[in-house]
Amino acid sequence: MELFELSLCEVRDLLRKGEVSAEAVTRSCLNRINATEPSVKALLGRRDEAALKQARAMDAARPADFSDKPLWGVPVTVKDVLTVKGMPTTAASKILEGFVPPYDAHVVEKLEQAGAIILGKNNMDEFAMGSTTEHSAYAATTNPWDVERVPGGSSGGSAASVAACQCFASLGSDTGGSIRQPASLCGCVGIKPTYGRVSRYGLLAYASSFDQVGPMTRTVEDAAAMLQVIAGHDRRDSTCSPVAVPDYNAAMTAQADLKGLKLGLPREFFGHEGLDAGVAAACQKAVDAARELGAEIVEVSLPHTEYSIASYYILAAAEASSNLARYDGVRYGHRTAAPKNLEDMYTSSRTEGFGPEVQRRILLGSYVLSAGYYDAYYRKAAQVRRLIRQDYLDALRQCDMLVAPVSPVPAWKIGEMGGDPLQMYFMDIFTLSLNLAGLPGLSVPVGMSGSLPVGIQLMGRAFDEGRLFLAGDKLTRVLGTHNQRAPM
């Protein structure tokens, strides 16, 4: 077995014991990147030499005690929506071309303090708007299971990097499913933490009442190890919660089965008319496995599900139109070459800098916030959001967590939804509502539809990530999807 094929926890343990060097592990990943990147195109920026130099320096000064270096020597990547000091950060947009942030995101700081080695920045849909990673201004990432297909999005570069074993973990962001959906389409693990669990300081904002940063990995225990490092209070993000971070590994290993756990199946998700037969069958197998592990299965209802797409796309676009106002050609990135006047400088810089999907969201968002339409659209969508959250709170009183498909279909062909943004928005039907509710969701691989991976999501109460890890770990182990790698 090659080093890059190990899981994060496996390689971490070898590094601690001194059985492999940080340099050897880093080199293994860099070789793997060189071999896979021409077809996968998961990275927008790399720091090969700096990473090797860092690894060598770490080997030369091995700590005696690893308790405050839980990720010592582990190579990781991060989505290009997070700032890394000194590395270009573009959110896959032309408008930020050439922007080099002078500071690290909170989560990047945490990774570095824990001893992780950052190898590069992952491609994504521009400003995290999209579900395919085709809406990047730079390249379309491919799915390592079938390079003619999309990896999902918007954290498609992160998912592809992890599935192709370019790194042991990546950080993505999830506003409406962007961690869970690409994890599912690429056969890996991803968790969207509870709103407020992880600081967004240094995350380029898309829709601030939804955005959360979270890990993507090949095993559930790896995701737990990563979340352990990045979760927790940060005074630089006023929405970041002071709730204490539990020991996720202890929660994950608290029991050997799922006895005593009640899992709820949302009727509206499993009965969805667009649900692919292969996805439905893989989900059913996972539910059966949960029952055999001792879980009790009950049916629950999320009655306002059908309104989640409309509510989400109104609110997220509204917040995006406000957040993206800062890209004015003055402070960061691209400025038009020969503006006629100030007004033209703003308009032309933004017209040249933002791609079509981002422009669509800004227009839509400005429209629903405008004086004449605010009550009809923005206020209504906010009211619907509250009803959707209430659905989740009611359902989670009848069970400990919900189980559902992540995407109605497995990975589709690149270009397949090109002309029709609505068709792409409809693919988010199972993921958006959890962000509207602010609750945590863990996507784990459970099987295949044909030759393409399928994931399910486990959705829990606020700050109950530990229990999601418990269920996800048991399920992936019995289903044989623990440390699954794309066959490439």
Ligand code: GLN
């Ligand atoms: N596909 C959704 C959107 O385009 C979600 C994206 C995300 O979670 N960042 O808004």
